[in-house]
Amino acid sequence: MNCEVCSLKELEVEYFEIREVLRCILHTIVFHRALGLVRPKDIDSELFEITYVQCGDAELEKKVEEKINQFIGWVEKHPNKKSQICLSFYEVKSKQPTWFSNKPERVYWEQWHINLNVQHPKALTIKSHHSKVVVDPGVSALEERTVRRAALEASLREVLFQIIKFVNEKKDHIPPIPNIEGVTFPYEITLPSSSDSSFGMDMFKRMLQTGHPGMLS
């Protein structure tokens, strides 16, 4: 089974914006992968003029919040870094017997890479030209922030549409709808681990695993 990967456009966010941005993105993706009976819940973002949708599944919301908290914790320790969060969907295959492992195996069929560039306010004020808006030197910080916020909102909207487009274009790799236990397909959210280098390695391993189940364990 092929594993589709969608790498989302990088967003430049401030520290305090991480939570809302991730909520929007994660829930939007998961909503598209929650093919069980869903009673959608509209959520108006607290920060942006964006309404996103949750599946109305408490457990899922809890897990997403947990992961976001973990990520924010990670960002605190690693400021000013580009970081990636990976949301993966997998199927559990327990039938393949291998010599050295008999635990159920995860076959990944889709991965979403959420790319964030977390900036600190100071850094931002220095290089505020990213939004290509010509700003008077005399404008207040507030106004600048408003402009920046609007730009981020537009980018976030763009990312959400990117998700929608991807989801509609790539449909053939989706496994059959599982017998409904949770609302969604099984998923996991991977954060950059504490040691930076191992994150990429981790992903690499995972991909290998997906390609050749049983060879790596």
Place this chain on the structure above:
Amino acid sequence: MGTSSEPAKIEQIITEFFAKSLHIILESRTQPCSSSRNNYSGEQILLSSPSSSSSSSSSVRPRDKWFNLALRECPASLENLELWHQSNLEPMVVDVLLFQRGPVNFHDDGAEMMKKDKVIERWVVKYETRKSGRDFGHGGNKRNPPSATSHSLYKKSIILLRSLYLTVRLLPAHKLFHELNSSGQILAYGLAHRVSTLVAPFTRREEVEMKEFVFTPVDTTCGRLCLSVLYSPALSDVNSEPSTPVSPQFIPDYVGSPTTDRLKSFPSLPLARFRSHEIPSSVPFERRHSWSYDSYGSSAPPVSGFPSPAYSDSRGFSYNPSSHRLPPLSIPSHQSETPGSSNASLATRNTNVDDFWPSPMPSPTPSPSPPAHLKSKALLRSGSAPVSIPTTGNPALRNIHVATPSPPRAKMGPSQSSNGRNLTRAGDVNSALKYEKMNSFGKDEVGNIYGAKASSGISSRISFSRSSSRFSSQDMFDYSDFACPFAVGDDITDPRPGPDLSDGKAHHTEPRAQVRKSQDAAVGALVEMLSTAPPLRQDISKSIKLSQVSKPEIWGRSTEEPAVTLDSETGGLSNSSCNVNITSSGLLLSKTTADALEEFQSYRQIKESLLLRNGNDGTSTNAGHASETADKS
């Protein structure tokens, strides 16, 4: 007709897809949904119709199971679906219109007032059938048949509808809807919608302004399901208009001000929240989780100060004037209207089906019956469509629905009968079958939704009751208006007992209308009844008894103008005599002899004038009538 065949399943999925997408769109663009949402708080009782109040429960309705997406109740979508969508072969075009209200805010720039309605979103859902082979350019060629089975189609349409659900909320129009919904005041604009099978062409300028988002179509064995939206990306200017009178500087004062009456009526409403709706465009950082399912119950409703009809009226309303409704009179008429890009025109679609089946079938279905089924269905539908919608009842019906809150009247006979009319109103057997299929489908669990389920009498009964619950309130009005006008005006002096009402109505509706309108006419009717009572001379006591039933003052007046009605009143002899029997059996006594004598005198006057008239014009039917009474006497 087995529902198990693959084409039938596919067709049903497509039908449901139309319904669901309409529901999704209208749910977040029309106001009635929000009124039902207000019911959660219990403050908008007047607007609650039986159907919408049930939507607050978390129970899963059959419709929710389709595509595993439970939506809020949206009466507008159901209505529109019934009215517009007759066939899967016709596109469904949902226009969302922005209309500007008149001078709500009295500011000087009169140029902005009374702007015309503007289409800000145009959703097009259509099912394009394939001619022969796969000539759809991109992607279609490498798809092998298994990927286009009903299972796969269902799964893909689930995803497509999820996307639609999100997209509806991401487009600029949703912001307007959101503000309309959450602010407690009447804004200077509103949203309306229009569902049709036609595309009213945009002007060049509009076309340039609109942006398009096309969802990737979902392929089926014999066509593809397409969904796209044209939307105007810049609504912010419209948006800021109503809030211009209040500049952002005033916000803090406004919030703190105790002079605002509106705030007093919402003691539970957080002020900051209210402010954010008051001047939506100027407060970008504050938004609340306004109207999600769960959170709504706990948060105070933003609207409670307005009488509900005004409220529902002031916001979006169902914008379906009859002029816009063009029931499918002929298929070629749509052809010119469909977007030019689609190569499969509607005119040729029926033949498309014909073309398709003889050709090598990509579908694995071996039996010859599915083609026949599909073909006949398509033909039948399009053929029977013109008959389907009577235009008389429905607009009025909807008006009533909007203007008056539906009272909690129990379902009675009328609702059942008019309900039957609803089914037959759809005109063709197919729609009824569709109902059946929907419901037999809906009852199944998700897993075995494809299981063959022969629609039995049970399912049809369920469908019946379902639709009765859907239409009951409206039909009640319908009925009371047209079939039983007297029930409304109880206080009108109409001394005649019940049975004669219905009987008399059958004979002469014209005088009955007069009865309803004027007292004089009522008196005339009374006179008629009396005059046609046979035993005048022999059985005087009986006639006196009869007159006791009526009110004396009316009686007195009636002597002055008996001639008015005597001409027109003929027949009905047996009915009134029957009445006499009924009435004379009760209500005797309690009158003096003088009263009786007086009444008798006046009665005799009438009698004589009657006889006189009859004698005068021998040609009229009254002559026969007179002879009849003469025979009796």
